Amino acid sequence: GQSVYRISRIEIVGEIPALAIQAKEIDGYPPDRIEVASSIHLRTMLGLENGDRIRFRVL
Numbered sequence: 001g002q003s004v005y006r007i008s009r010i011e012i013v014g015e016i017p018a019l020a021i022q023a024k025e026i027d028g029y030p031p032d033r034i035e036v037a038s039s040i041h042l043r044t045m046l047g048l049e050n051g052d053r054i055r056f057r058v059l
Helices: 042-046
Strands: 005-012 016-023 035-037 056-058
Touching: 016 042, 016 056
Parallel strands: none
Antiparallel strands: 005 016, 005 056, 016 035
C-alpha cells in the first residue's frame, strides 16, 4: 500500500485552484507523475486526456 503522500496547493493556467497529490507508489509508477484534484472538471474545461501535460505553480 501507499504510506507517504505529498499534497500541495497549486494553481493551473494562472487561475484554477487545485491540489497536486504525489504518492510513493508501487514499483513501476513514475516518480515524476502527480495526480491533480480540483472542484472544476479540468478535462472538460481544458480539453484534457490521460497523460496530457499542464502548467501549474505551487502556492
